[in-house]
Amino acid sequence: MFYREAGDFSTTYPQDSQTFPIKFDRYRYYVVLAVAVLVMPFVMTDYLVNSIFLPFLIYAIAAIGLNILTGYCGQVSLGTGGFMAVGAYACYKLMTAFPDVNIFFHVILAGGITAMVGTLFGLPSLRIKGFYLAVATLAAQFFLVWLFNKVSWFYNYSASGQINAPERTVFGIEVTGPNTEAWATYLFCLVFTVGAAILARNLTRGSVGREWMAIRDMDIAAEIIGVNPLKAKLTAFAVSSFFVGISGALFFAVYLGAVEVGEVFGITKSFLVLFMIIIGGLGSIFGSFAGAAFLVVLPVVLKIVGVDLLGWPTDIVAHFQLVIVGGLIIMFLILEPHGLAQLWRVAKEKLRLWPFPH
Amino acid sequence: MKYKLGTYAVAAVMAASPVMADLVFPSLSYRTGPYAAGGIPFADGYADYFTLLNERDGGIGGVETRVLECETGYNTEKGVECYEATKGEGSLVYQPLSTGITYQLIPKTTADGIPMHTMGYGRTSAANGQVFSHTFNYPANYWNGASGAINYLMSQGDIAGKKIALVYHNSAYGKEPIRTLEELSEKHGFELMLVAVDHPGQEQKSQWLQIRRERPDNVIMYGWGVMNQVAIQEAANIRYPMENFIGIWWSGSENDVLPAGDAANGYKALTFHGVGSDFPVFDDIQKYVVDAGKAAGAGDQIGTVLYNRGLYAAMLAAEAAKTAQEIHSTAEITPAMMRDGMEALEITEAKMAELGLPGFGPSFSVSCENHGGPGLIGMTQWDASAGTWSLISDFAETDMEVIQPLIDADSASYASENNIEAGC
Numbered sequence: 001m002f003y004r005e006a007g008d009f010s011t012t013y014p015q016d017s018q019t020f021p022i023k024f025d026r027y028r029y030y031v032v033l034a035v036a037v038l039v040m041p042f043v044m045t046d047y048l049v050n051s052i053f054l055p056f057l058i059y060a061i062a063a064i065g066l067n068i069l070t071g072y073c074g075q076v077s078l079g080t081g082g083f084m085a086v087g088a089y090a091c092y093k094l095m096t097a098f099p100d101v102n103i104f105f106h107v108i109l110a111g112g113i114t115a116m117v118g119t120l121f122g123l124p125s126l127r128i129k130g131f132y133l134a135v136a137t138l139a140a141q142f143f144l145v146w147l148f149n150k151v152s153w154f155y156n157y158s159a160s161g162q163i164n165a166p167e168r169t170v171f172g173i174e175v176t177g178p179n180t181e182a183w184a185t186y187l188f189c190l191v192f193t194v195g196a197a198i199l200a201r202n203l204t205r206g207s208v209g210r211e212w213m214a215i216r217d218m219d220i221a222a223e224i225i226g227v228n229p230l231k232a233k234l235t236a237f238a239v240s241s242f243f244v245g246i247s248g249a250l251f252f253a254v255y256l257g258a259v260e261v262g263e264v265f266g267i268t269k270s271f272l273v274l275f276m277i278i279i280g281g282l283g284s285i286f287g288s289f290a291g292a293a294f295l296v297v298l299p300v301v302l303k304i305v306g307v308d309l310l311g312w313p314t315d316i317v318a319h320f321q322l323v324i325v326g327g328l329i330i331m332f333l334i335l336e337p338h339g340l341a342q343l344w345r346v347a348k349e350k351l352r353l354w355p356f357p358h
Numbered sequence: 359m360k361y362k363l364g365t366y367a368v369a370a371v372m373a374a375s376p377v378m379a380d381l382v383f384p385s386l387s388y389r390t391g392p393y394a395a396g397g398i399p400f401a402d403g404y405a406d407y408f409t410l411l412n413e414r415d416g417g418i419g420g421v422e423t424r425v426l427e428c429e430t431g432y433n434t435e436k437g438v439e440c441y442e443a444t445k446g447e448g449s450l451v452y453q454p455l456s457t458g459i460t461y462q463l464i465p466k467t468t469a470d471g472i473p474m475h476t477m478g479y480g481r482t483s484a485a486n487g488q489v490f491s492h493t494f495n496y497p498a499n500y501w502n503g504a505s506g507a508i509n510y511l512m513s514q515g516d517i518a519g520k521k522i523a524l525v526y527h528n529s530a531y532g533k534e535p536i537r538t539l540e541e542l543s544e545k546h547g548f549e550l551m552l553v554a555v556d557h558p559g560q561e562q563k564s565q566w567l568q569i570r571r572e573r574p575d576n577v578i579m580y581g582w583g584v585m586n587q588v589a590i591q592e593a594a595n596i597r598y599p600m601e602n603f604i605g606i607w608w609s610g611s612e613n614d615v616l617p618a619g620d621a622a623n624g625y626k627a628l629t630f631h632g633v634g635s636d637f638p639v640f641d642d643i644q645k646y647v648v649d650a651g652k653a654a655g656a657g658d659q660i661g662t663v664l665y666n667r668g669l670y671a672a673m674l675a676a677e678a679a680k681t682a683q684e685i686h687s688t689a690e691i692t693p694a695m696m697r698d699g700m701e702a703l704e705i706t707e708a709k710m711a712e713l714g715l716p717g718f719g720p721s722f723s724v725s726c727e728n729h730g731g732p733g734l735i736g737m738t739q740w741d742a743s744a745g746t747w748s749l750i751s752d753f754a755e756t757d758m759e760v761i762q763p764l765i766d767a768d769s770a771s772y773a774s775e776n777n778i779e780a781g782c
Contacts, residue, residue, distance in 0.1 A: 258464075260434070263557065315389030315398075
């Protein structure tokens, strides 16, 4: 009944090859987008935006970035935290060096700078694979954090080594700094998240994405049929780092406002984003969103249930949170190794056949 | 049965939902994670003092207090979430017990008009109340600590030409004293050696090998959490003389010295408040809180260094609330009134004695210009056989001649970055 193509005729090639070829799916997507843009800003509060929506939107961008590299191109990376730090520090240096330029361009440029750094650290991927590549990216993670801690030029020689986001506006409305409105920061991040998702979706459907997937599935075969591994791997690193850099810039400038590299962009951040794409589903844009939502919302929900509703001591709840999240990760890996995206796919298949399954 | 479960659920919600019109003191605590050993006693002390006020005096000025605990795990993102979750409940003053979270909250609390008290941590230049209108860090800050350590060493003998090492947590917190120590080394002619330890500090072999090789005359440590005990153990391993090893007040609790056993004997730590449980207020805590079964946490931390610090923080907050009630002649104060109370806070010997804490801390007063207090620093020493810390010096003045220009410079740069017009 749902998700049926019956009666839905494509008369042109663009119609046939659009992202959501099924009419029902397409309208669902428009409704979600309309609610996100037209309804959510009016019900946004400081608490909602800072504990759920900003982290969700920003982690979704990072997850999309990592998914391109790991899910689509098959290159395991543990350097996400380090690349987010590059985005954050690039954004900070740009914000303080060129205060008159709009923050929007700073965030994009921060992504560009991260893409360059990512490409540099992607070079070893031409020689090494699998676990060894993971170790090489792990080295990038530690090196970058060390660099931003060591060289005081990156934090403008401040005594504490912290970077603080100054106030910046878009169309006269503040999006960074302490006096921001909840809806403004939400919309600012939403624009980047939607843009990133559309860009990533279309990249992965095109020739570039097919090259990545060919490399992922079997690199030797891909090379034989004419895929250039140098180009495919390095573009994957560049595009992935671009998204991760944007998420790092937003994480610093819009969400936290002040950052200390070792604490915020440490190895735990790399693992968190990796868990997001594993739980959400490797090689799926929707999976990036689902994984980010799962790992951002679940702890908040557990905390509200445990502390506010049941009145348990905060430390017991915090410990339970680790147990429950850990347990769910294991459960997912056993029951549905392809993540939440696969559950969604199966649900769609079921809905198509409903109410007459065969 | 179903009905019963339903009533239980409702009862649980009722019990947990806020009773209106009380004084809310949020406690952004960390009872989990790598820094829990320091977070637990502080949170216990903070909560127990407010329980005592409720049980003994019926709250502050006749209004019950409520401690709203939120677990941060020493993590900035969770800290921000906790702040947003609790600020709507009428929270009067924030004490995040984390320099990282403090940096997040300075602009946020200022924008929301809620005061924040960072006692002995946070951004040192917040002592300049002309720029940091809603942030307080009385009675002492990191730079007082650095100067206090150097002053203590100078009282023990000439330090010109000596080599002093700073072992620090490689974060905003640990980097704070570097500039002060650099200025002081120029002024007094000692050589400064910087040794960074990365979070969480469980592995310090190379750092202490460096210290063993370079043989500094004294080691000053700015550490927190597991880093402290590892450093003291490593110092013992290289047979570094403990009496030449001085920790900041965050590196001077029982948790830090006990793992090293007898080898930690003679280790010194700075402090800005009294140690031990030899004060009348502890009898009241025993009577009204512990015996009534209302002690926070496991109730096994009473009298430890960090428990006392939590208690002291709670006492200063309660006194500021009292002051605010007097100024605005209303018992139910708002965060804005609380800020006025903190700015007009005056702690005297007589007041301390009345509260059952005679000689527990220095007497001081806060003003609009000076949110940092006088910065009087004392020195404590660990006696491993007795298992106690004891105060071995008076609370002494620090070198404000060096510190004040640094505070002015750092707060001026913050003001220009954020377009704040300094003034009272």
